[in-house]
Amino acid sequence: MVIRIKGLWKVFETSGGRVEALKGIDLNISHGETLAVVGVSGSGKSTLLHILGTLERPTQGEVCYDSNNIFSQNDREIAAFRNSEIGFVFQFHYLLAEFNALENVMMPCLIKGIDSEVAREMAVDILGKVGLEQRLEHRPGELSGGEQQRVAIARAVVLKPKVILADEPTGNLDRDTGESILDLFLKLNDEYGITSVLVTHNMEIANRLNRRIRLTDGKIVDAN
Numbered sequence: 001m002v003i004r005i006k007g008l009w010k011v012f013e014t015s016g017g018r019v020e021a022l023k024g025i026d027l028n029i030s031h032g033e034t035l036a037v038v039g040v041s042g043s044g045k046s047t048l049l050h051i052l053g054t055l056e057r058p059t060q061g062e063v064c065y066d067s068n069n070i071f072s073q074n075d076r077e078i079a080a081f082r083n084s085e086i087g088f089v090f091q092f093h094y095l096l097a098e099f100n101a102l103e104n105v106m107m108p109c110l111i112k113g114i115d116s117e118v119a120r121e122m123a124v125d126i127l128g129k130v131g132l133e134q135r136l137e138h139r140p141g142e143l144s145g146g147e148q149q150r151v152a153i154a155r156a157v158v159l160k161p162k163v164i165l166a167d168e169p170t171g172n173l174d175r176d177t178g179e180s181i182l183d184l185f186l187k188l189n190d191e192y193g194i195t196s197v198l199v200t201h202n203m204e205i206a207n208r209l210n211r212r213i214r215l216t217d218g219k220i221v222d223a224n
Contacts, residue, residue, distance in 0.1 A: 002029055002030065002031045002033075002065060002066065002162055002163060002195045003027075003028070003029040003052065003063065003064065003065055003163070003195070004027075004028050004029075004062070004063075004064040004067075005025055005026060005027040005028070005029075005052075005061070005062070005063055005064075006026055006061055006062045006064070007024055007025075007026065007060060007061040007062065008022050008024065008025040008026075008027075008048075008051065008058050008060070008061035008062070008063065009022055009023060009024060009025075009058060009059045009060040009061055010022040010044075010047050010051060010056070010058050010059050010218075011059040020218055021044050021047040021218055022044050022047055022048060022051070022058070022218045023217070023218040023219050024061075024219070025044075025048065025061070025218075025219070025220060026220075027213065027220065029195060029197065030195070031193065031195060032189065032193045032194070032195055033195055033196075033210050033211060034185075034186065034189055034195075034196045034198070034209040034210045034211070035195075035196070035197045035198070035209060035210065035211050035212070035213065036198050036199075036200055036205065036206035036207075036209040036211070036212045036213070037049065037197060037198065037199045037200075037212075037213055037215065038199075038200060038201065038203065038206050038212060038213070038214050038215070039214050039215035039216060040216070043215040043216055043217065043218070044215045044217075044218040044219075045167075045199045045215055046167055046199060048199075048215065049165050049167055049197065049199050051063060052163075052165055052197060053082065053086050053088060053165045054070055054071075054078050054079075054081065054082045054086070055082075057071055058071065065081075065085070065162070065163075083108060083111055083112055083159075084112060084159055084161065085161050085162045085163065086161050086162070086163050086164075086165060087155075087156030087157050087159070087161040087163070087164045087165070087194075088156055088164075088165055088166075088167075089149070089152050089153055089156050089164065089165070089166040089167075089169045090152070090166070090167050090168070090169070094152070095140040095148060095151055095152060095155075096140075097139065097140050097141060098139070099139070100136065100137050100138055100139050101127060101132060101135055101136055101137070101138055101139075101140075101143065101151045101154075102120070102123050102124065102127065102136040102137065104140070104151055104155055105123035105126060105127055105151060105154045105155045105158050106119045106120060106122075106123040106158075107155065108155060108158055108159050109122055109123065109158060109159065112159065122158055122159075123154070123158055124136065126154045126157060126158045127151070127154050129154075129188070129191075130150040130151075130153055130154045130184055131150065132147060132150055132151065132154070135147060144177075145177065146177035146180065146181065149169065149170075149177075149181050150181070150184065152169075153169075153181070153184060153185070153188070157188055157192065157194065160192055160194070161194065162194065162195060163194065163195045163196075163197070164185070164188075164189075164194050164195070164196045164197070165196075165197050166185070166196065166197070166198045166199065167199045168199060168200060168201070169181060169185070169198065169200075170182060170200070170202065170205060171200075171201075178202070178205070182205055182208060185198070186208070196209075211223070211224065212224055
């Protein structure tokens, strides 16, 4: 098992009062699984994804990766774990506009301290796997929306993380391009055994994954 979530609560204190975004979530996610998280806006989907990705700490509860409660560690240890073991893909690709595709994908390797020549080889290899071997020197503004998202996926998987977390990764793409991006996710999941968790409003996408959970008002109300 890769991830075990137990008794997860997230509470935000706002000027308008106390907001309970997650209310006692229990969830196990197995190695190599593809899981869709669905629900209406405000149901807690993105909050759950952010906590899974260690971008936010929970108010209460545990998130264990391979039996290790990640939030028992300090911020530096969590950041190191996040950079090496978790890849992120968002609705907006968040590529660095001043760098080309190759340089964007090299970035996680360089942050980890990998030699630049080795980082370059790793980035070239994964960009080839996502079908962008002819677009290495192109900057984001010179790429289509689908190509930009492929670069973002390549950046997320270049270090071969255990887990990929994706928040509406096809939300800004047309149907055909979105399906090709999902095909790529499933291909990489199969090839590398990466566990993938996707937040989506699109039930066609959700139904292609191994399992689905539905959040309503911060709770899991359906799982299949």
